[in-house]
Amino acid sequence: MAQPSLQLVVDVNAPDQATGAGSGSSMPLRHSDFLAHGIDPASGQKVTYVHANILARVMQGGTDVSRQHRLWRRARYWEIRNNNPGTFGGLTKATDCSQDWFDDNRGGSGLSDAPGQSVPSGRGMSGFQMLYEFVVFIDRHQASTTGGYFFLIFSIDRNSYEVIRSNVLPVSFGQWPGIQASPKPWMIGKGMVTQTSRQLPRP
Numbered sequence: 001m002a003q004p005s006l007q008l009v010v011d012v013n014a015p016d017q018a019t020g021a022g023s024g025s026s027m028p029l030r031h032s033d034f035l036a037h038g039i040d041p042a043s044g045q046k047v048t049y050v051h052a053n054i055l056a057r058v059m060q061g062g063t064d065v066s067r068q069h070r071l072w073r074r075a076r077y078w079e080i081r082n083n084n085p086g087t088f089g090g091l092t093k094a095t096d097c098s099q100d101w102f103d104d105n106r107g108g109s110g111l112s113d114a115p116g117q118s119v120p121s122g123r124g125m126s127g128f129q130m131l132y133e134f135v136v137f138i139d140r141h142q143a144s145t146t147g148g149y150f151f152l153i154f155s156i157d158r159n160s161y162e163v164i165r166s167n168v169l170p171v172s173f174g175q176w177p178g179i180q181a182s183p184k185p186w187m188i189g190k191g192m193v194t195q196t197s198r199q200l201p202r203p
Contacts, residue, residue, distance in 0.1 A: 004061030006069075008138050010148045012165040014055035014112070034163045034200060037121060050161050051116025052152050058111075058138055071110030072139040072147075074101045078185060080129035080153075091131070091184065101180050104134070116163075117154045128156040133185055135176060142173040149179065151187055153194075161200045166192050 016034075036049040058069040078091045093100070104110075117130050130153070137147035149171045153164040169192055171179070179186045 006065070006138055006141055006145050007059045008136065008145060008147060009057045009059055010136060010150065010168045011055045011057075012052065012150055012152075012168060014053040016053055034116075035161065040118065046121040047118045048121045048161075049116055049118050050154050050156065050163060051114040052163055052165055054113045054115065054134075056111045056136060066109075066111055069111075069141075070108070070139045071105060072137040072142055073104045073110045074135045074180075075104035075115075076101045076133045076185075078131040078133075080131055101135075110136075115152060117156075119156055130154045131185060133187070135171065135179055137173060142176075146170050146172060147176075149186065151185065151192075159201065163200075164194045166194055 034051060034053075036051065038047065038049070039045070040047045056066075056071055057064055058066045076093075078093065080091060104115075115132060115134075119128065132152040132154075133149070134151065135147060135149050138145050147170070148168040150168045151166045153162075155162040155164070166187065169187070169190065
């Protein structure tokens with residue numbers, strides 16, 4: 001008897017990934033599910049890590065088989081310069097994105113993550129917005145399973161942080177070349193909506 005097919009389930013509103021935020025032990029203070037505060041080990045400066053909480057599971061016939069699999073995950077970062085994420089005008093590739101799309105898994109399973117942006121603590125930064133795009137599949141099963149595309153927006157001003165997560169749009173691996181070649185964020189014109197938007201006071 002053939003085994004049930006694999007299914008990828010991605011939750012962009014997962015519980016707080018405290019141990020995965022920032023640099024782990026270097027971000028020990030939790031202000032909320034979206035904020036971690038600590039010391040940047042590279043510079044020694046106080047930083048705040050603004051992040052989302054993503055959890056992917058691999059299901060097979062109603063059974064969670066995530067431990068047997070890892071995630072194929074690609075990401076692309078944009079800086080939004082016109083302070084208007086609704087239009088996505090004035091976009092530039094972020095300086096911390098060494099490639100257009102890159103392998104964001106860093107050698108782990110990639111199933112649980114807290115992607116985000118480290119910023120200096122305090123209120124000295126305003127008008128800073130980053131857009132992250134993600135494409136995910138079950139590794140080694142890209143062609144035979146459905147993957148997902150989603151985006152995150154991190155908006156920072158002098159008084160608050162805003163973390164915006166989109167819904168997850170099902171995609172086939174055959175769509176990946178077109179997504180990869182898109183000169184602008186791929187979700188433009190796709191009718192995607194933000195699933196959650198939450199504003200938080202800056203510590």
